Amino acid sequence: MVGYIIRRLLYVIPTLLVVSMVAFFIIDLPEGDYIDSYISQLRADDIEVNAQQIASLRDRYGLDDPLPIRYVKWMSGVVQGDFGQSFQHRQPVDQLIWERLGLTLVVATSTILFTWIVALPIGIYSAVKQYSIGDYVATFFGFVGLAIPNFLLALILMYIAFKEYGMVVGGLFSPEFEGAPWTWARVIDMLEHMWIPIIVLGTGGMAGLIRIMRANLLDELSKPYVDTARAKGMPEWRLILKYPVRVALNPFISTIGFILPTLISGAVIVSVVLSLPTTGPLLLQALQSQDMYLAGAFILLLGMLTIIGMLISDILLALLDPRIRFQ
Numbered sequence: 363m364v365g366y367i368i369r370r371l372l373y374v375i376p377t378l379l380v381v382s383m384v385a386f387f388i389i390d391l392p393e394g395d396y397i398d399s400y401i402s403q404l405r406a407d408d409i410e411v412n413a414q415q416i417a418s419l420r421d422r423y424g425l426d427d428p429l430p431i432r433y434v435k436w437m438s439g440v441v442q443g444d445f446g447q448s449f450q451h452r453q454p455v456d457q458l459i460w461e462r463l464g465l466t467l468v469v470a471t472s473t474i475l476f477t478w479i480v481a482l483p484i485g486i487y488s489a490v491k492q493y494s495i496g497d498y499v500a501t502f503f504g505f506v507g508l509a510i511p512n513f514l515l516a517l518i519l520m521y522i523a524f525k526e527y528g529m530v531v532g533g534l535f536s537p538e539f540e541g542a543p544w545t546w547a548r549v550i551d552m553l554e555h556m557w558i559p560i561i562v563l564g565t566g567g568m569a570g571l572i573r574i575m576r577a578n579l580l581d582e583l584s585k586p587y588v589d590t591a592r593a594k595g596m597p598e599w600r601l602i603l604k605y606p607v608r609v610a611l612n613p614f615i616s617t618i619g620f621i622l623p624t625l626i627s628g629a630v631i632v633s634v635v636l637s638l639p640t641t642g643p644l645l646l647q648a649l650q651s652q653d654m655y656l657a658g659a660f661i662l663l664l665g666m667l668t669i670i671g672m673l674i675s676d677i678l679l680a681l682l683d684p685r686i687r688f689q
Contacts, residue, residue: 370673374666381665382440386433386658389649395425396449396652436655440662446655450647455659458644463663465534466640468552469559469629477564477571478614485575486607492580500572507569513631516562520636523558531558532637559636563629574613582606608682615682618675 397420420426424435436446445455488497523529533540534555539548582588583606591601633642641660648657 367673367677370676374669377669378662378665379437382437382658382662383433385661385665386436386654387429389652389654389657389661390429392652396654397425399651400449432654436658440659445659448648448653448656450651450653450656455656458656459641459659459663462639462641462644465638466642469534469556469563469638469640472556473560473563473567476560477568480564481568481571481575482614485572486579486602488572488576489579489583489610490602497576500576504569504572507565508573510565512562512566512629513635515565516558516632516635519558519562531555534559534638559632559638562632562636571614571617575610578610578613579606582609612679612683615678616675618671618678 424432427435439446443456445459447453448455448458451458484500488500491497520531523531534552535542535548536551536555539551542548583602585606588601588606591605592598596604629638629640630642630646632638633640634646645657645660647653648660
């Protein structure tokens with residue numbers, strides 16, 4: 363196991379290098395660059411920019427350099443912990459990312475826990491009580507959860523909160539706590555605002571995991587080892603939780619590798635709708651304005667989260683299921 367983990371950690375470096383190259387080159391594929399977008403925006407506001415100013419801006423940001431040279435300069439800084447300067451925000455990229463990454467991880471982790479806590483018992487109940495009223499109800503709400511887009515659910519909950527309770531929901535903080543230093547009052551205020559993002563982001567994944575858990579557990583319940591344990595007189599619920607549930611948990615553990623980056627990158631529209639100060643809206647702005655260094659840093663971060671998540675899920679699978687061995 364130790365040798366396997368060491369090998370996987372060594373693979374991280376070349377994998378992230380390839381991810382960074384592909385991301386940097388893809389971001390540069392659209393015609394034009396940040397300066398072209400910036401100039402178009404200025405001209406839309408009836409502000410003229412002369413050729414000398416354009417040349418000065420290009421020289422300032424090094425956009426006249428060939429793409430490979432820009433990539434090498436950027437990666438040279440990344441190795442030293444410098445992700446470059448954001449064109450649009452005129453701030454170091456690392457400052458922009460770390461400001462929002464902490465809140466993003468809190469929301470994402472809370473959503474994962476909510477998804478598992480709800481989906482696991484419902485999936486077990488649906489499988490054990492197959493074709494019961496509870497199974498049909500769980501199936502119905504599972505299909506509804508899969509069918510409704512997250513951003514639409516966000517709009518519905520915002521409307522209900524405002525119409526029925528007079529609450530203006532959105533963001534993670536009340537106006538008086540925006541930009542304030544961290545205190546217990548600010549933490550409590552954040553927790554009071556987190557329930558809508560957690561429900562919105564967790565509904566689709568929860569519905570899918572319920573169906574997966576039900577299908578896998580039904581498959582395990584029909585196997586001979588369950589009949590053997592039942593014939594030995596083991597109590598039913600202890601039998602179910604000790605053996606078939608443990609095997610059926612494999613899909614839950616294996617999803618760790620892509621749930622975290624999916625929540626961070628896939629919640630862009632929901633984050634915009636709910637005005638969340640997370641990484642999603644910032645990534646969208648970076649891609650729209652062709653802010654290469656900011657977008658490239660985000661994609662590199664998502665690649666790292668995916669690799670680390672897959673490693674964690676593989677290790678947990680080996681600990682959970684004795685049939686899995688890496689030798």
